[in-house]
Amino acid sequence: MDERLAEDFITYLSNATRNKTIYPSGHPIIVRSLMRTFQILENLLEEKNEINIALIGDELIFEGTALHEISAALYGFTRGLRQREIEKITFLKGIKSEEFSGLIDILSMAQEKLKNSGGPIKVLDSRGVKNITLGKIGAPKEVQLEPVRGEEFKAQAKQYYRDAVDAIKRIVEDIRFKKTINIEKARFAINSMVASIQRNRTPLVTLASLKAHDEYTFSHAVNVAVLTIVQGEALGLDRQTLNDLGVAALLHDMGKLNVPEEILKKPGKLTSEEFDLIKLHPADGAKILMKTAGISKLAYVVTFEHHIKYDLSGYPVVSREKGGLNLGSMLVRIADTYDAMRSNRSYAKEVPPEKTIKEMEESSGREFEPVLLRKFIRLIGIYPPGTFVRLDTNEIGFVFQTNPADPYRPRTRIVIDSNGSKIETPQEIDLEEKVPETGNFRRSIKESVDPEQLGLVPDEYL
Template identity: 35%
Template sequence: MRKISIEQLTPGMILARSLYSSDGKTLLGAGITVSAPFIKRLQKIGIPAVFIKDQLIDDLPLPQVISEEVRNATIKTVRDIFQRVQLAGENKINAKEVKKAVSRLLDEVISNRHILIHMSDIRSHDDYTFGHSVNVAVLSIMTGLAMGYNELQLRDLACGALLHDLGKMLVPLEILNKPGALTDDEFREIQKHSNYGFELIRNQREEFSSLSAHVAFQHHERFDGSGYPRGLKGEGIHEYARIVAIADMYDALVADRVYRKAFLPYQAHEMILAATTHHLDPTIAQSFLQNIAIYPIGSVVQLSSLEIGIVVDVNKLFQTRPVVRLIASTEGQPLTDCVEIDLTRHPTLFINKILTENETNQLLYCTREEQCN
C-alpha cells in the first residue's frame, strides 16, 4: 500500500484503504478499481490523497497506533461536539462522550506504545479540524507516556488535546474559512479561539479538569514568549499546553492543506527541531520526536551508494537507520534479488534523500514487472 496524491491518481489503480467521511460513513471501500469519474468525485469532495495497492509495497504492514474503528468513532465524537457548538449554538460539551473517546484512545495508544507513529490518515479538506484533533490527542498521549505520565495526567492531557481547538467553532465562519490572507482584525478574531475554548471547557468544572481547559487556553503560547493570548514564556506555560503545541504543529505540517502539500515526516522532524530554538520546548520536543518515524515504512529512498530502496522496517532506537529493500541498482537498473539492508549494520551507508512522489511513480512503474513477486 502506498499513499498517492489525487493529482497522481490514474484510472486502473486499486484503492488499498477505505475512505471515510467524518460521520464515520464509508465513502469508498478498499479494493475498488479507480476510474476517471471516481477521481473527479474525490477531487470534488476535497480528498487530497488516497492509499493505493502497490505490488512492491503490499506486503508491508503500516503500523497503526490506533485502529481505523477507534479513529472513525473518535472523529465522529469530535465532529458532533464541535458542530453542536458551531451550528446549534450550544455551550455545553457532552462530557460523557469526550471521556468515552479519551478512554478508547488511551487503551489503544498504551497497548501500542512500542510502535513508531506513522501518520497515515486521509482527511478531506472540509473535515480537517476533526481528524487533526484526534491526531493531536494521539501524539500528545504518546508524548505523555514517553515523559512518564500516570493515567490521570494522560486523561487530562488527552481531553485538552482533543478539545484544544473547540473555540474555533465560535469564530465567524467567513473568517475561519476565508481563502487567502487575513486582515489584522480577522487574525485577532481567530486568536480568540484560545479564550473561547478555555471558557467552554471551564464552564463544566465538575466534569473537566482545569488543566484540560488550560490546554485550550495556552496551546498557542510560545516558549520564547511570542505567542498568544498572554505571551507566556517557558515553564510559565503549562506542560500539557507545551506538549499540545508541538503535536498541533507537527500534525499540521504532515497534513495536505488546501494551500500546500503535506511536508514529509523527515522535513516536519527538522522543522520541529528548528522551532525548539524559539517556539517549542526543546526537552518535550525530544520526547515527542522519539515516537515518530522519520523515514516511514514505504518511503522510497536513495542510499549513499546511489542504490534505490524501499523502507521495509523501522527501528525506534535508531530512526535514521531503517531496513531498506533494494529495488534499483546504482545505475537505476531494476534489481531482481530481494536484498534487504539493515542500516544499523552498515554504518558507512546513509540515506541520501527520499524520492519525490513523481520520482517514485516513474521508478515503480518502469521497474514493477521485474521486481520482487
C-alpha cells in the same frame, strides 16, 4: 467583557469569603460584603445567562479571560478553591441572595467539616441551591482491552482512530447547534487510545501519519491527541493523566468554531483584522470547555495556552512574569505544530517530515521546550511510521517502525525495487547495515516521497 468589573467581583468574592471566617454570622461587615458582591454579580448577569469562573493552575479564568494580576494578588482565595477541589463555579441568571450566601458558607467552611459533610457539591445541593454549580471533574472508567496480536491489533487501532474522529465530529455538531456537549464518547475513545499506545504506539502513530492528508479538521484533532499521548506516555505519566491529556489535546481547537469558515479556509495571507479573529480562538475555546461537564481542568489550560510559545510570546498575550507553561500545553504545541505542517491546509501545502522536523529544531528554545522537542524527535523519528521514502539506491521503502538509536534510520521495508518494479512481498532491510570493505552504510534515506505519485496505497502496507 468588562474586565474591571470582573476583577472587582473576584476581589469582593474573595473578601466576602475571608470575612466569613473572621466575623460571627450576621456581623455588619459580613452583611455589607455579601450585599456588595451580590450586586456586582447581578450587574454581570444583566446581559448574560450565566457567568463562569475557572481555576487553571494558580490562574483565575473569568469567562475565558485569564486574570493574571488579580490571580497573583488573591493567592489565598485560589488556594482555598484548590483545597476544596473546586475547579469551576457557574452562576446562573436568576440567582437569589440566599443561594449566593450559601456559596460563601461553603467557600469559608473548614476543610475537614466540608469533607465530612460530603464535599462542596453535595453541601450545595443539600441547601437547595439551583442557580450555582460547582465543577469537580470525575475520572472516566478505564477501558480494559483483551490481549491481541498482529492484524487484530492493527484493526483495533484503526477502530480507536475512527471512534475518536466520530467523537470530535459529535462535539463540533453539539457546539455548532448550541446543544449540551456530551464528552463521554470522547473520553471513551481517548481511554481506548491510551491503552493501545501503552501496549504499542506504532499503529496509531502510523495512522496519524497517514491521516494527515485528508479530512483535516477532524483528523488533525485526533492526530494531535495521538502525538500528545505518545509524548506523555514516554515521559512516564500515569494512566489518568494520559486520559486527561488526550482529551485536552483532542479539544484544543474548539475555539475555532467561532471563527468564520471563510477565514479558516482562506488560501492567501490573512489581513491583520482576520488574524486578530484567529487569535481569539484559544480564549474562546477555554470558555466553551468551562461550560462543559466532565472536562478536566487540564483541558482549559491546554486550550488557553496552546498558541503561547515556550518564550511566552505568541497568543493570547501573557505577562512574562507568568511563569512557565503547563507541561500539557507544551506537549500539545509540539504535536499541533508538527501535524499542522504535515497536513495540506487551504493556506499551506504539506511539508515533508524531514523538513518539518528541521524547521521545528530551528525554533527550539523559542517556540518549543528543547528537551521535550528532542524527546519527540526520538519518539517519532525523522521519518515516522507510515512514511514512504526514497533510498540512495533508488529503491522505495515504507517505514514501519522508529529506531530510537538513530531517528534517520528507521525500520523499513522495500516496496519498489531500484528498477521501479513493485515488490509483491515487501522486503525488510536494515538501514544500519554497513559495507564491510568501506564501513559506509549500505543504504540511506534520501527523502520522503508522496505515495500517490508512485501509485501506492498506504493502507496496503499497514
